[in-house]
Amino acid sequence: MNREIEDAGFGADSELDCSTLGLMNKLRDAGLRPTRQRLSLAHMLYSKGNRHVSAEALHEEAEVAGVPVSLATVYNTLHQFTEAGLLRAVAVESSKTYFDTNTSDHHHFFIESENRVVDVPASHITVSDLPEPPEGMEVARVDVIVRLRKK
Amino acid sequence: MNREIEDAGFGADSELDCSTLGLMNKLRDAGLRPTRQRLSLAHMLYSKGNRHVSAEALHEEAEVAGVPVSLATVYNTLHQFTEAGLLRAVAVESSKTYFDTNTSDHHHFFIESENRVVDVPASHITVSDLPEPPEGMEVARVDVIVRLRKK
DNA sequence: ATTTGTGCAAATCGTTTGCATCTGA
DNA sequence: TCAGATGCAAACGATTTGCACAAAT
Numbered sequence: 517m518n519r520e521i522e523d524a525g526f527g528a529d530s531e532l533d534c535s536t537l538g539l540m541n542k543l544r545d546a547g548l549r550p551t552r553q554r555l556s557l558a559h560m561l562y563s564k565g566n567r568h569v570s571a572e573a574l575h576e577e578a579e580v581a582g583v584p585v586s587l588a589t590v591y592n593t594l595h596q597f598t599e600a601g602l603l604r605a606v607a608v609e610s611s612k613t614y615f616d617t618n619t620s621d622h623h624h625f626f627i628e629s630e631n632r633v634v635d636v637p638a639s640h641i642t643v644s645d646l647p648e649p650p651e652g653m654e655v656a657r658v659d660v661i662v663r664l665r666k667k
Numbered sequence: 668m669n670r671e672i673e674d675a676g677f678g679a680d681s682e683l684d685c686s687t688l689g690l691m692n693k694l695r696d697a698g699l700r701p702t703r704q705r706l707s708l709a710h711m712l713y714s715k716g717n718r719h720v721s722a723e724a725l726h727e728e729a730e731v732a733g734v735p736v737s738l739a740t741v742y743n744t745l746h747q748f749t750e751a752g753l754l755r756a757v758a759v760e761s762s763k764t765y766f767d768t769n770t771s772d773h774h775h776f777f778i779e780s781e782n783r784v785v786d787v788p789a790s791h792i793t794v795s796d797l798p799e800p801p802e803g804m805e806v807a808r809v810d811v812i813v814r815l816r817k818k
Numbered sequence: 819a820t821t822t823g824t825g826c827a828a829a830t831c832g833t834t835t836g837c838a839t840c841t842g843a
Numbered sequence: 844t845c846a847g848a849t850g851c852a853a854a855c856g857a858t859t860t861g862c863a864c865a866a867a868t
């Protein structure tokens with residue numbers, strides 16, 4: 517087991533905490549090999565509370581942290597995580613895609629002046645009187661985006 | 668007045684109906700010169716009920732209709748219209764921007780399999796218990812997107 | 819005459835892809 | 844071993860921009 521962790525690229529001075537072990541299982545469960553890059557990215561994503569990151573931002577963060585990952589791999593990883601249900605893509609504005617580490621039922625504030633996304637617990641917004649979907653269609657998800665501007 | 672309309676590029680066989688006159692005023696009121704291209708685009712946008720178009724789609728539509736407009740002008744026009752409150756940008760997925768000719772308070776169905784947007788009257792969705800916006804912020808708008816998939 | 823809009827082509831931005839190379843089970 | 848992952852650079856699609864030309868007031 518220790519061998520495995522070593523192989524994954526965590527040297528003697530790295531934290532070999534249960535969070536890392538948890539991540540490996542998280543990835544395995546999702547059918548994704550716990551590679552060095554995926555573990556690093558997962559670590560950055562999930563060890564700081566709920567986050568909303570763009571591919572570009574995560575890539576830079578990795579560089580700063582001295583973790584060599586190509587941008588293409590960041591994109592691949594984000595999409596794989598999303599497909600696996602480990603992340604959720606948030607569509608706030610049609611230019612950048614934001615990935616939300618919070619996959620539970622909730623909504624979003626979008627602060628337009630800062631291009632920043634903030635979670636709003638689902639319990640704090642009630643959507644009712646939803647109309648019937650057209651024939652043969654069903655509701656996949658309801659996204660509520662509360663756009664905020666400076667007062 | 669008729670002169671003006673002729674200058675705007677509407678020949679003898681064009682419909683010089685009040686809809687066109689209305690459009691000219693609509694543009695003037697928005698502080699936009701009623702040029703040939705803007706009038707044509709406005710006409711395509713507003714004479715067929717509520718629509719959700721992408722720049723690319725509108726550009727093609729113009730070409731088919733024999734109205735020569737460059738794609739850059741279509742983009743410019745759509746943005747100008749949006750700033751003027753004549754259109755509303757809908758963010759459904761982070762790749763294409765859709766422009767909605769319905770600027771009144773309402774929400775959207777998004778049919779993922781067809782990349783199609785459909786209006787839902789605001790009266791058919793109730794959003795309640797909205798949380799307090801952070802200090803110094805106010806709600807600019809609440810967007811509800813009901814994502815549909817084939818059953 | 820002066821300001822504003824238009825078209826084109828090149829530039830940019832975010833994202834995806836092809837392919838040779840490497841790595842984990 | 845060998846399917847699966849990575850990196851790089853080139854390809855891509857949507858959108859923007861710079862600038863010469865044309866049209867509107």
